[in-house]
Every structure is written in structure tokens, then in C-alpha cells.
Amino acid sequence: MPAPTPEAAPMQGLVASAHQTAGPYWHLVDFPEWADTTRHFAGNLPPGERIVLTGRVTDGSGAPVADAMVEIWHADPKGEYPDPNGPAEEFQGYGRCATKADGSFRFVTLKPGPVPLGDRARANSRQAPHVALAIFARGLLQHLCTRLYFEGEALNETDPVLGAVPPERRGTLVARQVEPGTWNLDLRLQGEGETVWMAV
Amino acid sequence: MSETVPGYRRPGLLTQPPYNAPDYGSTRLRHPQQELLRLPHTLTETSAPRFSPQRYPARADLTVQADGSAAMGERIIVAGRVLDEDGRPVRNTMVEVWQANAAGRYNHPGDDHDAPLDPNFQGMGRVFTDAEGWYRFVTIRPGAYPWRNHKDAWRPNHIHYSVFGAGFAQRMITQMYFPGDPLLALDPIFHATPDEAARNRLISKFDLELTQPEWALGYRFDIVLRGREATPMEDNH
Numbered sequence: 001m002p003a004p005t006p007e008a009a010p011m012q013g014l015v016a017s018a019h020q021t022a023g024p025y026w027h028l029v030d031f032p033e034w035a036d037t038t039r040h041f042a043g044n045l046p047p048g049e050r051i052v053l054t055g056r057v058t059d060g061s062g063a064p065v066a067d068a069m070v071e072i073w074h075a076d077p078k079g080e081y082p083d084p085n086g087p088a089e090e091f092q093g094y095g096r097c098a099t100k101a102d103g104s105f106r107f108v109t110l111k112p113g114p115v116p117l118g119d120r121a122r123a124n125s126r127q128a129p130h131v132a133l134a135i136f137a138r139g140l141l142q143h144l145c146t147r148l149y150f151e152g153e154a155l156n157e158t159d160p161v162l163g164a165v166p167p168e169r170r171g172t173l174v175a176r177q178v179e180p181g182t183w184n185l186d187l188r189l190q191g192e193g194e195t196v197w198m199a200v
Numbered sequence: 201m202s203e204t205v206p207g208y209r210r211p212g213l214l215t216q217p218p219y220n221a222p223d224y225g226s227t228r229l230r231h232p233q234q235e236l237l238r239l240p241h242t243l244t245e246t247s248a249p250r251f252s253p254q255r256y257p258a259r260a261d262l263t264v265q266a267d268g269s270a271a272m273g274e275r276i277i278v279a280g281r282v283l284d285e286d287g288r289p290v291r292n293t294m295v296e297v298w299q300a301n302a303a304g305r306y307n308h309p310g311d312d313h314d315a316p317l318d319p320n321f322q323g324m325g326r327v328f329t330d331a332e333g334w335y336r337f338v339t340i341r342p343g344a345y346p347w348r349n350h351k352d353a354w355r356p357n358h359i360h361y362s363v364f365g366a367g368f369a370q371r372m373i374t375q376m377y378f379p380g381d382p383l384l385a386l387d388p389i390f391h392a393t394p395d396e397a398a399r400n401r402l403i404s405k406f407d408l409e410l411t412q413p414e415w416a417l418g419y420r421f422d423i424v425l426r427g428r429e430a431t432p433m434e435d436n437h
Contacts (some may be wrong), residue, residue, distance in 0.1 A: 009407065014214055014285045015285060016426045018393040018402055020375040021226075022360065025306040026296035027251065028324040029362060049207050067310070072366045081247035084366065089285055094249030115243050118205040118231035134245050136373055139226030141217035141392050145239070164237060189230045199210075199236040 003034025019143070022136040024067050027098055035097035037072075046091045048077025048110040052182040053175070054113065057135065060190030068137040071096050072107055072148075077125065079113030093131075114155055124191065128155035128162065145200040148185050149174045157183040165196050173198050197198040207241025208426040209285060209370045215398040225349050251294040253328055262297075262325045262339040267360035271321035273302025273340035277418040278376070279410050281333040281364060285427030286361075289333025295423075296362040297325040299335060304343030310407040313345050338416065344383055356383035356390065363423055370425040376417070377403045 033039055038050060052073065057065040074093040075081050082090040093112060114126035129175040131148040149156055151174050156162055162170055172195045177184035187195045213224050219231035239245070263271045264346040278297075282290040300323065302307045323342075327335045344354045359376040363369060379386060384390050384403070391400040400423075410418025 014283060014287055014424045014427075015398065015401075016211055016285055017372065017374055017424045018216055018361075018398050019372050020217070020402065021224075021281035021389060022362075022373045023299075024309040025308065026298065026308055026320070026373075027308060027310075029326075060233075063229070071371075073242070073244065081243055082250060084247070084250065085389070087250030088250050088255070090250075092249045098223075099279075118243055127242060130244065130427045132368055134368075134371060137230065139224070139228075140277065141221060141224070141227065141372070141389070142221065143217075144232065147239075147244075161237075162237060169234075190233055194232060196234070196236050197232045197236050198239040200239050200241070 001038070005086075013019075021138060022069055022143075023069065024138040026067075026069050026136065030069070030096070030098045032098070033102055035095050035106060037091070037095045038088070038091055038110065041091070046076060046110065048113075050181065051109060051111045053105075053107040053109060053131065054178075054182060055105055055185045055187055057099050057105070057187045057189065058103055062191070064099070064101065064110050065137060066099055066101045066103055067191065068099040068103070068105075068135055068187060069096060070099060070105045070106070071134040072131050073132040073137070074109070074112040075112050075115045075129075075136070079115045079129070080113075088196050111118075115161070126155060128153050128159035130161075133187070136188075144189065144195075145198045146187070146195055147173055147198065148183075150183060151176050169196050205242060206429045207245060209429055210377045211426070212395070215393065216397040217389075217392035218394075221388065221392040223350075224392055236288075236345055240366075241369055244270060246363050246367040248364055248370070249367050250366050251328075251364070252299050256294060256326060258327050259325050260337045262321065262323065269320045271301070271340050272318050273321070273343075275338065275416040276335065276336055276341050277410050277412060277416045278359065278417065278421060279334065279336035279406065280404075280421040280423065281424045282335065282365075282425065283333055284365075284370075286423050288399045288427075289329070290332070290363075290365055290425055291329055291331050291333060293329050293364050293366070295327050295329065295335045297359050298341070299323045299339065299342040299359045300345055302340050304345035304356050311345075315343070315345065329427065335412075349388065353386075354383055355385050356381040361421075361423065363425065365425045372423075372425065374423070376404060376419075379403055379406055424430070
């Protein structure tokens with residue numbers, strides 16, 4: 001049997017479908033309660049700190065982006081993600097929030113813990129606590145991705161993603177505690193102070 | 201930065217639309233001007249939220265209200281599979297859809313198109329894939345509508361799709377189009393994807409196999425999410 005050539009195409013040759021904009025009418029799938037990831041846990045919240053995440057999304061002219069869908073995804077306070085085969089009633093650090101007329105969003109969630117880096121060579125290394133952000137909107141043919149970090153975390157100093165960002169732009173990823181338990185990070189799609197957007 | 205867990209394959213340059221697409225006016229002030237930071241995939245990107253049908257109840261028939269009232273327009277069946285690039289079914293994943301009504305009007309306060317709303321059509325659906333990656337819903341064929349992007353700009357008939365997958369890096373929102381639509385040739389959103397084959401895969405196929413006799417025509421629309429990278433070679437030494 002002839003050996004396969006190194007150039008052999010992937011087995012099925014399928015190519016990921018093209019993204020398209022969510023458009024201005026995505027609110028048909030907006031469910032405001034999704035902005036609170038703790039909503040399923042009345043008196044039995046998993047241990048951890050309940051926090052509020054806020055921010056404003058603005059465009060290249062500084063105008064508010066009033067029609068964006070903001071999504072968050074993050075680990076639980078222990079730094080763990082739910083087991084794909086575990087009970088669906090586990091805490092899920094997923095939320096969705098529509099921006100308001102002033103471009104603002106607001107989530108209620110639990111502060112994530114440090115997530116393992118997953119690097120064999122550095123088995124005990126952990127990423128700084130962070131939240132994945134995805135922004136969908138009219139004018140975004142694909143969603144924009146970035147991460148939110150928390151100011152003052154010791155692990156921020158060694159986090160490989162933060163470390164790959166030029167120091168002068170790192171601040172666009174680091175939320176500040178504006179009042180106890182409330183963390184704010186503004187997002188700039190374009191121009192001065194543009195958020196460090198990530199190719200995920 | 202060293203790579204960590206095996207992540208997802210990166211998209212081919214021309215198979216995805218760019219952020220900056222001058223023919224689509226809304227991209228002008230919304231596309232990043234700085235180069236994107238390439239993010240290595242970690243557990244954050246390779247894990248994804250789970251949506252249980254108990255907490256996220258399915259709504260697979262958009263055409264009938266709870267009281268039995270029926271929406272106006274041409275009823276259609278839309279079904280397909282959600283697969284990854286290796287052809288593996290993406291199981292138990294949530295698929296959300298939303299769309300305009302038969303007259304080309306969204307049930308949305310921001311839509312001021314002079315076309316009638318249908319009190320019996322909200323235009324929102326939610327279904328889950330089965331063990332083979334299949335999903336299916338029943339809806340009304342959406343109408344075209346004008347959108348002011350350029351002279352005589354009308355969006356081709358389309359249904360919006362939101363899919364999660366098994367890793368947050370697979371998250372995607374796209375649109376399903378209909379075969380033979382003359383507006384496709386003129387649509388800058390459809391044409392933003394440079395690769396012709398890639399954009400044509402967003403056009404559903406008319407499918408008699410999905411058609412239910414004497415009741416509704418069927419359309420097939422498959423969605424492919426990113427596949428996993430090969431596991432890094434182990435060093436034996």
C-alpha cells in the first residue's frame with residue numbers, strides 16, 4: 001500500500017462555515033435574565049465572590065455602540081470549567097447582555113479563579129483569572145473576541161496572554177474595581193485606545 | 201508564548217469575511233485598525249457552556265402560537281447537521297434562529313420597514329442537535345427587506361443562526377440564504393466572504409427528502425464548525 005503523501009488533505013475536507021453579522025435585530029434572541037449567571041442558584045450559590053461586570057462599547061468615532069450583543073464565558077471560582085459530561089445544573093460562567101443606548105452592558109456573575117495553563121512543561125502554571133468576551137453587532141461580519149482581566153491580581157504579572165500584549169495597550173484588557181465587587185472595562189472597537197482584539 | 205492544549209484549526213484566509221468590508225457601510229467605524237493578537241487556545245477556548253433543554257426550552261415550530269394561531273406566509277421545514285471540519289457531529293448543541301416575517305419585517309422595535317407585522321409570528325426559534333448532529337425546525341419563509349446601505353439595497357431572504365459548539369472558539373453566528381435568490385448577487389454582506397465556494401455554502405439546498413407532502417417544502421442547511429488541531433507529537437526522548 002503506498003504511503004500517504006505528506007500533502008494529503010484532511011479526511012473529510014470540510015471547511016468551517018463563514019460567519020455573518022448578527023445584524024441590528026438580534027434582540028429576538030435577547031433574554032435579559034441571561035446577563036445574570038447566578039440566576040439558577042437562589043440560596044445555593046457555589047462558594048465564591050459574586051461580582052458585577054460593567055463597561056461601555058464605543059466605535060471609531062467614540063459613539064456608543066447601542067446594538068451590540070456582549071457575551072461572557074469564564075471559569076468558576078475554583079478556576080474550573082463545567083464537565084461536558086457532568087450535570088447541566090452546574091454553574092456555567094456564560095452570559096449574554098444587550099448594550100443600551102449609551103453602549104453600556106452589565107453582567108452579574110461569580111469571580112473566576114485561575115485556570116490551569118494546560119501546558120505539560122509547566123504543569124502547575126495557572127492563567128490569571130479572566131473572562132472571555134465576544135462582541136456581536138451590525139457591522140461585525142465576525143464577532144470580536146478579547147479577554148477581561150482583573151486589576152491587582154498577582155498572576156497578571158506572569159499571564160502569557162497579557163505578557164504578549166505591548167505594555168502600553170495592556171490596560172485595555174484590565175478591568176478596574178470601581179466600587180466593591182463592581183469591575184468595569186470599556187471596549188473600543190476602533191481608534192484611540194482601541195481594545196486589544198484577539199484572533200481566537 | 202508556547203502553545204498549550206490542542207486547540208482549534210485556524211480559518212483559511214479567504215473563507216471568512218473580513219472585519220473591514222467597505223461595501224458594507226456599518227463596518228467603517230466598527231472594524232479594528234490594529235492587528236489582532238493571536239490567542240493560543242487554552243481551556244477557556246476549548247470548553248463551552250452547556251445549555252440544558254430544561255433551562256433553555258426548545259421552540260422548534262415558529263409558525264404556531266401557544267393558542268394554536270398560525271403565522272402568515274409560506275411554511276417551510278429547515279433541517280441539517282452541525283459538524284466539525286473532520287466530519288464529526290456536534291451533539292446536543294444549541295442552535296438559535298431568528299428572522300423577518302413573510303413580509304420582510306422583524307418583530308423588533310428598531311425595524312421601521314413599511315411592511316406588516318404578523319401578531320402570530322415572533323421570528324425566534326431554539327433547537328438542539330441530536331446524537332448525529334441533526335437539527336430541524338419549522339418556520340415561515342422570510343421576506344426580503346430594504347436596508348439603506350446603498351441605492352436599492354435589499355437583503356436577500358435569510359435566517360440568522362447562532363451556534364455554540366463544544367468550545368467557545370467554535371462559537372459562531374451566521375446566516376442561511378435561499379437558492380436562486382436574485383438579491384444574493386447584489387448583497388455586500390453575502391459577498392464579504394471572498395471565497396466563492398465558502399459563501400455559496402451559506403445557501404441552503406431545496407430538499408424534497410425534507411419536504412412533508414401536502415404540508416411544507418424542505419430546505420437543507422448544514423453548518424461546519426472549526427475542527428480540532430492534531431494532538432502535538434509526543435517526544436519519546
